[in-house]
Amino acid sequence: MPTDVLVVGAGPAALAIAAELAERGLAVAVLAATDPRDPWSNTYGIWGDEVDALGLGHLLEHSWSDTCSYFGSGSSDPADPANSPTRHGRDYGLFDKTRLQQFWLERCEAAGVQWIRGLAEELSHGSGRSQVRYAPALAADVALIEARLVVDASGHKAVFVQRPELGPVAGQAAYGVVGRFTAPPVQPGQFVLMDYRADHLSEAERQEPPTFLYAMDLGQGRFFVEETSLALAPPVPYATLKQRLERRLAHRGVAIEQVEHEEFCLFPMNLPLPDLDQPVLAFGGAAAMVHPASGYLVGALLRRAPVLAAAVAQALRANPAAASAELAQAGWQALWPPELRRKHALYQFGLEKLMRFSEPQLRAHFSTFFSLPKEQWYGFLVNTASVPELIVAMLRLFATAPWNVKAGLMGMQGRELALGMGLILTR
Ligand SMILES: Cc1cc2nc3c(=O)[nH]c(=O)nc-3n(C[C@H](O)[C@H](O)[C@H](O)COP(=O)(O)OP(=O)(O)OC[C@H]3O[C@@H](n4cnc5c(N)ncnc54)[C@H](O)[C@@H]3O)c2cc1C
Numbered sequence: 001m002p003t004d005v006l007v008v009g010a011g012p013a014a015l016a017i018a019a020e021l022a023e024r025g026l027a028v029a030v031l032a033a034t035d036p037r038d039p040w041s042n043t044y045g046i047w048g049d050e051v052d053a054l055g056l057g058h059l060l061e062h063s064w065s066d067t068c069s070y071f072g073s074g075s076s077d078p079a080d081p082a083n084s085p086t087r088h089g090r091d092y093g094l095f096d097k098t099r100l101q102q103f104w105l106e107r108c109e110a111a112g113v114q115w116i117r118g119l120a121e122e123l124s125h126g127s128g129r130s131q132v133r134y135a136p137a138l139a140a141d142v143a144l145i146e147a148r149l150v151v152d153a154s155g156h157k158a159v160f161v162q163r164p165e166l167g168p169v170a171g172q173a174a175y176g177v178v179g180r181f182t183a184p185p186v187q188p189g190q191f192v193l194m195d196y197r198a199d200h201l202s203e204a205e206r207q208e209p210p211t212f213l214y215a216m217d218l219g220q221g222r223f224f225v226e227e228t229s230l231a232l233a234p235p236v237p238y239a240t241l242k243q244r245l246e247r248r249l250a251h252r253g254v255a256i257e258q259v260e261h262e263e264f265c266l267f268p269m270n271l272p273l274p275d276l277d278q279p280v281l282a283f284g285g286a287a288a289m290v291h292p293a294s295g296y297l298v299g300a301l302l303r304r305a306p307v308l309a310a311a312v313a314q315a316l317r318a319n320p321a322a323a324s325a326e327l328a329q330a331g332w333q334a335l336w337p338p339e340l341r342r343k344h345a346l347y348q349f350g351l352e353k354l355m356r357f358s359e360p361q362l363r364a365h366f367s368t369f370f371s372l373p374k375e376q377w378y379g380f381l382v383n384t385a386s387v388p389e390l391i392v393a394m395l396r397l398f399a400t401a402p403w404n405v406k407a408g409l410m411g412m413q414g415r416e417l418a419l420g421m422g423l424i425l426t427r
Pocket residue numbers: 008009010011012013014031032033034042043044045046118119120121153154155156159263264265266267283284285286290295296297298299
């Protein structure tokens with residue numbers, strides 16, 4: 001059967017879009033370097049309200065109602081009010097990776113997705129169709145597959161999709177451990193989104209780029225603790241993060257007893273949007289869909305895959321002779337409409353600011369941000385608020401922020417001005 005859409009990749013983005021396209025009756029093939037059934041190594045977290053709105057709460061392995069962050073100055077005195085947590089009042093969950101993968105795999109298989117193992121190498125467009133040359137996993141030769149449209153879902157280092165070069169890309173870096181500890185590293189039953197306390201560091205170290213602890217109780221004596229740098233170019237090295245994690249724990253009298261799994265996390269936070277007039281479409285990390293202010297992606301994949309698949313299916317049916325460029329065009333418009341592009345520009349502008357903030361500024365900023373009404377900070381973090389709603393939230397943040405944060409928000413440095421202009425000019 002001729003292929004309508006060839007999806008490249010076998011991560012969450014590839015499976016999500018392949019399932020949605022195939023369920024709309026399209027002939028879909030997935031070309032992946034690895035077996036799509038190979039277990040994923042990343043842990044994926046999501047807010048409870050976000051997963052509930054998608055009706056997918058059953059895909060979670062863990063969830064927490066006791067969710068908080070620490071933005072105080074972090075003296076070691078527990079009686080110090082600066083040590084009290086900011087309570088988020090919203091549930092947070094971790095996906096069961098196997099169940100999430102299975103959820104998409106089963107839908108792909110039921111809808112007849114064809115699996116091809118190989119490394120995509122070259123893309124060309126002839127007679128209005130797309131041809132992909134790939135190195136098959138089980139043969140020495142190069143093979144060719146033709147499709148009406150190619151969707152590049154090969155992750156952040158995308159194989160085909162092109163984007164403008166706009167300078168250094170900031171990476172979110174983290175080093176984490178799932179394991180057992182000599183004492184609970186967080187309160188039993190607790191999820192900590194960001195612990196910015198830094199009293200385990202010297203004054204000189206506190207001048208270096210700040211990092212925070214992301215941590216959770218997994219039950220039965222197991223915890224996940226991860227030292228994280230929100231975003232930096234070049235990224236904070238793993239060795240620094242590991243050392244900071246160990247020192248943070250030691251400062252609280254906690255040592256790692258048994259390592260079950262180590263997580264090395266690095267992905268780009270502010271990739272420029274791809275060119276929206278190219279004849280190949282993209283989805284997921286390849287399409288710069290990671291939220292530039294939080295690093296989250298999975299919720300966006302689940303929300304946006306049906307919208308994109310519907311647009312592609314409609315374009316294919318509307319014009320059975322449509323060329324790849326035309327189909328990709330319909331897809332890009334659905335994936336990155338002006339409203340989402342404006343929001344992306346706004347988040348990128350915000351991230352640029354945060355990357356310049358000192359440790360006290362960051363703590364004060366986040367403390368103010370999470371004091372906003374819950375709908376406002378949640379709408380910002382999950383990308384469900386409209387542009388006007390985001391602007392209202394940001395104005396409120398500015399009005400209620402302390403002076404050190406106001407000063408940081410007002411001063412324009414580096415490429416902030418260009419990003420701000422981009423925000424105004426996005427159409
Ligand atoms: C450690 C870590 C933790 C994260 N935690 C979260 C989280 O909690 N919540 C969240 O929402 N996001 C999280 N993210 C961010 C984001 O969700 C992930 O990076 C996500 O895996 C990106 O999905 P993707 O499908 O776009 O790309 P990937 O998962 O990177 O998948 C790319 C796929 O393409 C294949 N491929 C690549 N090149 C080729 C080629 N030439 N030919 C054929 N196949 C190819 C690869 O083999 C792979 O199967 C995390 C990221 C990391 C690294």
